[in-house]
Amino acid sequence: MKSISLYEEKGSMLNRLGPESKILYIIAALLSPMLAGTKWVGFGFIICSVILLVQSRVIKKTIPILGVSGFILLTVVIIQGLFREGNVTPVLSLGKVIFYQEGLLFAWGIVINVLNILLCFCVLILTTKPSDMVENFVRHGFSPRLGYAVISVFQIIPQMTETMATITDAQRSRGMETEGNLMVRIKAFIPLISPVVMSSLINTKERALALEVRGFNATNKKTFLNDQKRNAADRYIEWSLIVVMILALVWRILKWQVL
Amino acid sequence: MSNTTRKLWTLKFNTATWVLIPAAIGINYLGKLFAGVLKLPLWLDSIGTCLAAVLAGPIAGAICGAVNNIIYGLTMDPISTIYALTNIAIGLVVGILAYKGFMDKFGKCILTGIIAGCVAVLVSTPLNMIFWGGTTGNVWGDAAYAWSIAHNMPALLASGIDEIIVDLPDKIAVMLIVFAITKSLPKSLTALYRSGDTVESLD
Numbered sequence: 001m002k003s004i005s006l007y008e009e010k011g012s013m014l015n016r017l018g019p020e021s022k023i024l025y026i027i028a029a030l031l032s033p034m035l036a037g038t039k040w041v042g043f044g045f046i047i048c049s050v051i052l053l054v055q056s057r058v059i060k061k062t063i064p065i066l067g068v069s070g071f072i073l074l075t076v077v078i079i080q081g082l083f084r085e086g087n088v089t090p091v092l093s094l095g096k097v098i099f100y101q102e103g104l105l106f107a108w109g110i111v112i113n114v115l116n117i118l119l120c121f122c123v124l125i126l127t128t129k130p131s132d133m134v135e136n137f138v139r140h141g142f143s144p145r146l147g148y149a150v151i152s153v154f155q156i157i158p159q160m161t162e163t164m165a166t167i168t169d170a171q172r173s174r175g176m177e178t179e180g181n182l183m184v185r186i187k188a189f190i191p192l193i194s195p196v197v198m199s200s201l202i203n204t205k206e207r208a209l210a211l212e213v214r215g216f217n218a219t220n221k222k223t224f225l226n227d228q229k230r231n232a233a234d235r236y237i238e239w240s241l242i243v244v245m246i247l248a249l250v251w252r253i254l255k256w257q258v259l
Numbered sequence: 260m261s262n263t264t265r266k267l268w269t270l271k272f273n274t275a276t277w278v279l280i281p282a283a284i285g286i287n288y289l290g291k292l293f294a295g296v297l298k299l300p301l302w303l304d305s306i307g308t309c310l311a312a313v314l315a316g317p318i319a320g321a322i323c324g325a326v327n328n329i330i331y332g333l334t335m336d337p338i339s340t341i342y343a344l345t346n347i348a349i350g351l352v353v354g355i356l357a358y359k360g361f362m363d364k365f366g367k368c369i370l371t372g373i374i375a376g377c378v379a380v381l382v383s384t385p386l387n388m389i390f391w392g393g394t395t396g397n398v399w400g401d402a403a404y405a406w407s408i409a410h411n412m413p414a415l416l417a418s419g420i421d422e423i424i425v426d427l428p429d430k431i432a433v434m435l436i437v438f439a440i441t442k443s444l445p446k447s448l449t450a451l452y453r454s455g456d457t458v459e460s461l462d
Contacts, residue, residue, distance in 0.1 A: 004334045005333070005334060006333075006334060065335070065336065065337070068335060068336045069336060069338060071396065072391065072394065072395075072396035075394055075396065075401055076391055076392055076394055079394055079401060079404065079405050079408070080392055082405070082409075083405050083408040083409045084392075084408065084414075085408065085411065085413070085414065106392060107392065110390070110391060110392050113390070114338065114390065114391075117337055117338055117390075118337050118338065121332065121337030121340075122337070125332075125333050125334070125337070130333055145272075145277050146322070146326075148277065149277055149280040149281050149322070149326060150281075150326055150329070150330070152278075152281040153281045153284045153285065153326065153330050154330075156281045156282060156284070156285045157284075157285050157288050159285075160285040160286075160288070160289055161288075161289070161292070164289055164292065164293070168296075178296070178297060182299075182300075185297040185298060185299055186297075186299065188297055189293060189294070189297060189299065189303070189436075190436065190439065192293050192297075193286075193289065193290060193293055193306070193436065194439070194440060194443070196286070196289055197286055197306075197310070197440055198440075198444075200282045200285060200286060201279075201282065201444065201448055202448065203282065204275060204278040204279050204282050204451070205275065205448065205451060207278045208273075208274040208275040208277075208278045208451070211274050211277075211278065212274050216274050216277070217274060
């Protein structure tokens with residue numbers, strides 16, 4: 001069964017860190033540019049994320065993630081560059097199509113922001129096992145039942161994808177068309193999705209029984225299967241990230257006073 | 260057992276409801292996958308959320324929507340995490356409407372779809388403005404956006420139109436599918452998720 005998680009254990013420095021430091025890194029990467037009020041802080045975080053990802057040998061895995069948003073970013077650049085209101089200064093003309101400076105600058109801001117979000121999330125999701133993350137949340141007082149709901153998604157989706165392949169083959173063998181005009185394809189949707197929905201709802205009944213038998217609703221303190229991932233470096237990293245955010249705020253206030 | 264005895268805002272879920280949440284997220288995922296395989300011009304990625312909201316109430320629907328997008332964020336597209344807000348809103352609205360009896364008849368079900376679609380537009384448009392400058396990445400929606408901007412409409416309105424073109428048909432289709440599914444579910448299954456119901460003992 002193929003896992004849907006993007007996490008990979010490479011024994012790198014980021015793999016050994018606790019999830020908290022990496023989540024704080026995301027918060028710092030998102031908040032600092034806002035606090036400092038300049039896109040260049042975001043640019044700095046992008047470079048920092050790339051260095052971290054290269055160092056952890058997972059940079060290749062960011063390509064599909066960037067690909068998902070890359071296409072949308074391309075349309076943003078084109079649409080804003082061509083049509084944004086307040087576009088007056090032409091910079092580039094390809095035949096009749098003219099790109100304007102204001103729109104392109106606006107799109108550049110969006111590109112920086114989106115890349116920053118994507119890459120700082122990659123630092124977390126490519127190097128952290130989802131179940132470790134949820135377990136740590138539960139340790140900090142998150143509801144264990146909600147924790148179960150989150151972790152079990154990672155098991156259920158691969159199972160359901162397998163069922164989906166079986167059902168598609170079964171319905172095709174009964175003569176269902178899955179290719180053709182739009183109407184044919186719309187009609188195919190219901191016979192494909194409803195067996196999976198039914199079987200997964202019926203499965204929930206059995207799963208609920210199995211869980212209750214194993215004390216899912218027990219109210220006493222839960223114990224954990226895995227040890228908490230946390231080492232000495234975590235604390236230094238967390239403090240320095242907090243300092244970065246404070247510096248960003250101080251810089252904003254100083255700049256504001258100078259003006 | 261009449262509907263009125265069910266508690267709408269209960270946080271005390273029974274085990275079946277907790278198990279329904281991951282299953283619903285799986286259904287969301289498959290809906291999106293099938294829509295992709297069949298090359299349908301819709302997302303159909305909130306069937307599970309709406310189903311959970313109809314079966315187990317607004318809070319379950321909202322949790323389902325939130326966890327769904329957090330998982331998407333962890334596995335495919337980090338930006339979609341923030342759109343959890345949209346899915347939470349859809350879960351809440353559909354849950355409340357279903358509780359008020361909007362999922363009983365075909366016509367009302369389409370109305371539910373329209374309302375859910377409008378709520379999705381209201382929540383998503385500001386997010387689109389913040390993160391993408393107003394576009395959605397859907398070809399038809401973005402074409403409308405470009406057209407509106409080129410005709411000197413304000414960006415917020417253009418972005419709203421963009422999102423309506425994408426979201427409204429999608430949510431109506433989703434509600435119709437959910438309607439078809441819930442109508443064909445056996446009572447023994449739908450009764451599982453009603454946490455407010457009391458069990459009467461015979462002895």
